[in-house]
Amino acid sequence: MQFDPAFAIEILPRLLAAIWTTIWVSIAASLLAALMGLGWELLRRSGGVIGACVQFLIDAIRSIPILAQLYFLFFVLPTYGVTLSAYTVGIFSLALYYSSYLAEVFRAGIDSVGKGQFEAAKSLGLSRVITLTHVVLPQVFRQIAAPMGNYFVSLLKSTPYLGVLAVPEMLGAALEIASDTFRYAEPMIMLGILFLALALSIAWLVRRLELRMQRLYER
Amino acid sequence: MIGTMLSILQGLSVTLQVTCLGLLFALPFMFICGVAQYLATGFARLAVTALIEFWRSSPVIVLLFVFYYSLPAFGITLPAVLVGSMVLGLNAGGYASQAVRAALQGLAPGQVEAGRSLGFRRLPILLLIELPQALPIMMPSFINQFIQLLKGTSLVSLIMLTDMTFRAKEIAQVTYDPAGVYSGLLLSYLIVCYPITRLGRWVEGRVARSQGAAHAI
Numbered sequence: 001m002q003f004d005p006a007f008a009i010e011i012l013p014r015l016l017a018a019i020w021t022t023i024w025v026s027i028a029a030s031l032l033a034a035l036m037g038l039g040w041e042l043l044r045r046s047g048g049v050i051g052a053c054v055q056f057l058i059d060a061i062r063s064i065p066i067l068a069q070l071y072f073l074f075f076v077l078p079t080y081g082v083t084l085s086a087y088t089v090g091i092f093s094l095a096l097y098y099s100s101y102l103a104e105v106f107r108a109g110i111d112s113v114g115k116g117q118f119e120a121a122k123s124l125g126l127s128r129v130i131t132l133t134h135v136v137l138p139q140v141f142r143q144i145a146a147p148m149g150n151y152f153v154s155l156l157k158s159t160p161y162l163g164v165l166a167v168p169e170m171l172g173a174a175l176e177i178a179s180d181t182f183r184y185a186e187p188m189i190m191l192g193i194l195f196l197a198l199a200l201s202i203a204w205l206v207r208r209l210e211l212r213m214q215r216l217y218e219r
Numbered sequence: 220m221i222g223t224m225l226s227i228l229q230g231l232s233v234t235l236q237v238t239c240l241g242l243l244f245a246l247p248f249m250f251i252c253g254v255a256q257y258l259a260t261g262f263a264r265l266a267v268t269a270l271i272e273f274w275r276s277s278p279v280i281v282l283l284f285v286f287y288y289s290l291p292a293f294g295i296t297l298p299a300v301l302v303g304s305m306v307l308g309l310n311a312g313g314y315a316s317q318a319v320r321a322a323l324q325g326l327a328p329g330q331v332e333a334g335r336s337l338g339f340r341r342l343p344i345l346l347l348i349e350l351p352q353a354l355p356i357m358m359p360s361f362i363n364q365f366i367q368l369l370k371g372t373s374l375v376s377l378i379m380l381t382d383m384t385f386r387a388k389e390i391a392q393v394t395y396d397p398a399g400v401y402s403g404l405l406l407s408y409l410i411v412c413y414p415i416t417r418l419g420r421w422v423e424g425r426v427a428r429s430q431g432a433a434h435a436i
Contacts, residue, residue, distance in 0.1 A: 002292060003292045003293065004291070015405075037237055059227050059413060059416045059417065059420075060409055062366070062416055063366070063370075063411075063412035063415075063416045064370070064405055064407060064408045064409060064412070065370040065371070065372075065373035065384070065408060065411040067373040067374060067376070067377075067384055068373055068384055068387075068401070068404050068405055068408055069405070071387070071404070072401040072402070072404070072405055073386070075391065075397035075401055076397050076398045076402070078397075079397055079398050080398075095239070129287070146347075148386065151274065157277075157278035157279075157281075158278065158280075159278075160231055160278055160280045160281050161280060164377065171284065172283060178288070183289060184289065184292075185289035185291070185292030185293075186290035188284050188285045188288045188289050189285060189289050191281055191284070191285065192277060192281055192282065192285035195277055195281045196273070196276055196277050199274070199276045199277065199278070200276050203276065212278050
């Protein structure tokens with residue numbers, strides 16, 4: 001079977017239509033991953049048994065491939081009567097996996113906030129929640145914007161895993177075209193080109209954002 | 220449960236085989252491209268960067284499907300093991316090359332100047348002065364990429380190689396016990412990868428401390 005450029009161009013609109021699924025899935029999973037990552041880190045900081053358990057959990061999530069976690073959630077939950085759509089399972093799996101990496105990012109960010117900040121907040125009589133949301137986190141986000149952005153790019157690049165569960169994101173769409181037409185080379189090559197373009201442009205956006213934040217805070 | 224685990228672990232040989240073959244692609248790629256990006260200037264640097272970015276920026280799962288399904292259309296038929304380990308290896312190697320470059324760039328410029336003033340050529344300076352100092356700094360990143368490579372091998376189950384993930388899928392279809400089988404799969408990966416994850420943390424801590432000590436002097 002030869003590569004057919006005409007066919008490759010013909011299927012382009014179908015692949016491009018799936019780009020929106022890729023994008024919204026990665027935005028939803030990124031937000032959830034950031035929240036969960038912050039949660040892990042706060043629990044870990046509380047120390048004691050909970051802290052040790054969370055530390056183990058984070059390392060365990062990092063030690064298991066996304067694909068295995070995805071299969072586990074997708075095939076095992078229904079046996080306990082919990083039936084979720086492939087979208088929900090996929091978004092949750094990606095969020096869980098990347099939350100374990102983002103917890104480390106949050107750790108570095110919180111560590112970088114000076115001890116005096118916590119002491120000052122305490123002496124002003126601020127509650128722990130207010131200290132976190134109004135004193136610590138604004139300083140943390142400035143520090144971690146760049147590494148967090150990089151993990152969001154990685155997450156975007158992991159969305160094709162959902163195609164394995166027949167979620168119609170770009171890989172899912174390409175596989176569907178392939179099984180409809182029995183031609184694999186064209187959809188896969190177009191998929192590769194589109195994903196490369198998407199990943200490079202998002203990475204470029206993150207880098208610009210990083211530079212802007214740097215300039216903003218240098219003043 | 221134990222029986223299931225043992226059947227899943229039969230796939231470990233394929234998992235390890237793809238990991239080792241992947242290293243054969245990753246190690247040369249990361250050192251050659253990392254050093255080339257560090258030393259080259261102008262057009263050559265642009266070409267090296269493009270090559271690295273191609274392997275690093277595309278999602279590894281997409282690269283795997285692209286190469287597995289489209290190479291035959293161009294008359295190239297390779298065994299699935301080779302395609303899988305090449306894609307996983309060069310992807311991990313692309314990431315690791317950035318650690319090589321960053322570690323080399325992070326050395327004090329006085330090191331190269333001292334080498335030159337002692338009459339060394341560029342290659343001996345690189346091999347005898349720069350790389351020995353830069354290697355420890357790269358280690359945490361290498362271990363991280365090694366874990367990514369090892370975990371990434373689960374993807375070869377999608378191109379019909381009988382690794383641990385593929386075995387688990389196969390067994391789950393036969394036994395109708397997804398809970399047991401997939402718990403076994405998680406546990407198998409945990410047994411293989413968790414020690415390496417901990418090792419990575421330990422090395423990271425050591426390197427950070429020795430770097431701190433170096434700065435203190």
